[in-house]
Amino acid sequence: MADIKIKLKKSLIGCKKDQIATAASLGLRKIGDITVQPDNAQTKGKIHKIGFLLEVTEG
Numbered sequence: 001m002a003d004i005k006i007k008l009k010k011s012l013i014g015c016k017k018d019q020i021a022t023a024a025s026l027g028l029r030k031i032g033d034i035t036v037q038p039d040n041a042q043t044k045g046k047i048h049k050i051g052f053l054l055e056v057t058e059g
Contacts, residue, residue: 002039005059006047008032019050028054 008028012020026046027035036059037043047056 003036003059004039004043004047005034005036005057007034007055007057008053009055010053012053015050015053019053022046022050023053 006026006028008023008031011031012023012029015023023029026037026043027033039058047054
């Protein structure tokens with residue numbers, strides 16, 4: 001199974017609480033934070049929810 005590399009590109013200031021919680025569940029708290037997550041349905045759903053804040057690359 002492949003991995004996805006996710007980087008937080010925009011600030012969470014002004015975002016809704018559920019969007020902030022989604023970023024935290026991915027392990028992203030500050031701009032520039034990078035995490036590697038498995039390529040599965042749960043991760044893709046989280047990316048879909050806050051994709052406008054993220055930079056996603058196949059890892």
